[in-house]
Amino acid sequence: MAKTRAVRGATLNAESRRCNLPHTQADGDWLDAREALDGAPPPLRTMVTVEHPKTIISRNRSPDVPFDRSVNPYRGCEHGCIYCFARPSHAFHDLSPGLDFESRLFAKPAAAALLRAELAKPGYQVAPIALGTNTDPYQPIEREWRITRSVVEVLAECRHPLTITTKSDRVVRDLDLLGPMARDGLAAVAVSVTSLDPKVAMTVEPRAPHPERRLLAVRKLAEAGLPVYVSISPVIPAITDGEMEALVARAAEAGATAVGYIPVRLPWEVAPLFRAWLDEHFPERAGKVMSMVQSIRGGRDNDPNFFTRMQGSGPWADLFRARFRLAARKHGLDGARIGLRSDLFRPPRGSQGELFD
Template sequence: MGKRPSSRPPGRGATVNAASTRFALPDRLPDGDWRDMQAQIDGPPPPLRTTVTLERARTIISRNPSPDIPFDRSINPYRGCEHGCIYCFARPSHAFHDLSPGLDFESRLFAKPDAAGLLRAELGRPGYRVAPMALGTNTDPYQPIEGDWRITRQLLEVLAETSHPLAITTKSDRVVRDIDILAPMAARNLATVCISITSLDAKVARTLEPRAPTPERRLAAVSALATAGIPTYVSIAPVIPAITDHEMEHLIARAAQAGARHAFFIPVRLPHEVAPLFRAWLETHYPDRAGKVMAIIRSLRGGRDNDPDFFTRMRGQGPWAELLRLRFHRACRLHGLNRDRPALDTNLFRPPRGPQGELF
C-alpha cells in the first residue's frame, strides 16, 4: 500500500493542528465551505511562516527533581521548535500558551532574549550550588532561529566565564559554530555535547524531523566536535519500532567511526497530545504499517500509548524493550563506546563578575 497524499504544509512535521483538551480549551472550529471555494479560486494557501514572539522570562534556570534524569537543572532559550520532529515530547508544552502542540509548536516560537542576563543574575545569587547545566532538554537550543538570535551562544559565554559545567543536547550541526567556546571548556572538563540521530535514512529523517539537519551533517558535527577534543555522545532517540529500530547497529557503528565516545537510546515516547499527532503522521506516511507500529509501542509501554512512570518511561518494558537493550549494548561493546563516563568538574565555578556578583 502506498503512502497517502498529505495536505500538511511542506517542510512541517505535524499533519494537523488540533487543540489540546487537557486544559478545557475549545477545539478550533472548522471555517466552513469557503475554504474549499477559496482554494478553487485562489489556489492553495501560502506557505506556513515561522513567527517568533519575545518572552520576557523572570527566571531562566528550570529545576527538575525527576529521579530518572541525570541532571537537576536546565535552560531552554526557546519555546517551540522549528525542527518539527513529530515525536517530540515537548510538544504538549505549547498547550500552556493556548496554542496547538501540532503545527503551532513548530511554527509559532518564543525566544528569551534576556536569558544570558537572567543566568548571570541567578548564578550570582548567594547560596547557589553548582551542578552541570543541561541545554536542549525540552526544545533544541540550536534550532534554525539560533542563527539570528544567538541566545544559546550568549548563555555559553556566561557559563564559560564562570567555569560552570554544561551538557548540550541538539539535533543541529549549528553547534560547531560554538566550538571556540566549547573546546576550551572541554579541556577543563566542563563541557559535553550530545548529537541526536534518529535515522541514517535521509528520506525517513525528512518526514520525522523535517527541518533538522540531515543525518550526514549531524555525523559531520560529531566528527568536528570530537576532533576539537569535546567529549561527544550520540543519542538514538527515539527508536521507533518497525521504522527505525533496524538501524541501531549501523548507527552505532557510524557514530563510533565519527569519534563519539558514548551513546544511549530511548524508545519512542508519546505523552499527551503527541500520541494522536503521531498516529496521524503514521496514517499519512506509513499507512501500510501504522497498526503494527502502534501495537509494538503499546507492548513497550505496558499496553498503553505512553508510559509516564519514572525509569520505565525511558527504557520501556517487555520483550521488545529487552531485545533493544541487548542489541544496543552488544553494538556499543563491539565499537568501543561507553567504556568510561567521567563526571564534569564542579569545583572550578566562580560567580559572575559585575554588579550582581560584586554584591556578594
C-alpha cells in the same frame, strides 16, 4: 515506503483539550468561503514571539533524568520532529502541539542577562546546566537570534559546567567557547542521530540537518576535545530500530565517547499526532508500529512512570536493549558518561561576590 514530501513534521494542528481552550468559539460563516475567495492558503511561515520570563533556570526533580537544572532559550522547535515529547507544552499557550509547535515559536532574548543574575545570587550551588532538554537550542532560528550562544558565553565566563543536547550541526559554530570549556572539564555535547536514511530522517525530522552533517559535527566536536555522546533517540519500532547497530558503528567511527537510546515516547497529544503521521507516511505498517509501541509501553501508547518510561518493558524492549548493549560493547562505547567539574565556578563579573575575592 516512506513518503518524501515532508515540509513540516505534524500532519495535524488540532487544539489541545487539556487547558480549557476555546473549542466552541464561533468562526463565522465567512471562514467557510475564505479559501474559495483567496485561492490556496499561503505557505506556513515561522512566527517568533519574544517572551519575557522572570527567571531562566528551570529546576527538575525527576529521578530518572541525569540533571537537576536546565535553560531553554526557545519554546517550540522548527525541526518538526513528530515524536517530540515537548509538543504538549505548547498547549499551555493556547496553541496546538501540532503545527503550531513547529511554526509559532517563542524566543527569550534576555536569557543571558537572567542567567547572569541567577548565577550571581548568594548561595548559588553549582551543578551542570543542561541546554536542549525541551526544545533544540540550535534550531534554525538560533542562526539569527543567537540566544544560545549568549547563554554559553555567560557559562564560559563563569567556568560553569554545561551539557548540550542537539540534532543540529550548528553547535560547531560555538567551538571557540566549547573547546576551552571542555579542556577544563566543563562541557559535553550529545548529538541526536535517529536514522542514517535521509528519506526516513526527512520524514521523521523534516527540518533537522542531514544525518551525515550531524555525524560530521560529532567528528569536529571530538577533534576539538569535547566528550561527545551520540543519542540514538528515539528508536521507532519497525521504522528506525533496524539501524541501531549501524548507528552505533557510525558514532564510534566519528569519535563519539559514548552512545545511548530511548524507545519512542508518546505522551499526551504526541500519540494522536504520531498516529496521524504514521497513517500519512507509513500506512502499510502503521498497525505494526503501534502494536510494538504498546508492547513496549505496557499495552498503552505511553508509559509515564519514572525509569520504565525511558527504558520500556516487555519482549521488544528487551530485544532492543540486548542488541544495543552488544553493539556498544563491540565498538567500545559502553563506558560511563563523562562527569563534569563544578569546582571551577566563579560568579559573573560585577556580581556582589567579587567584592570579597
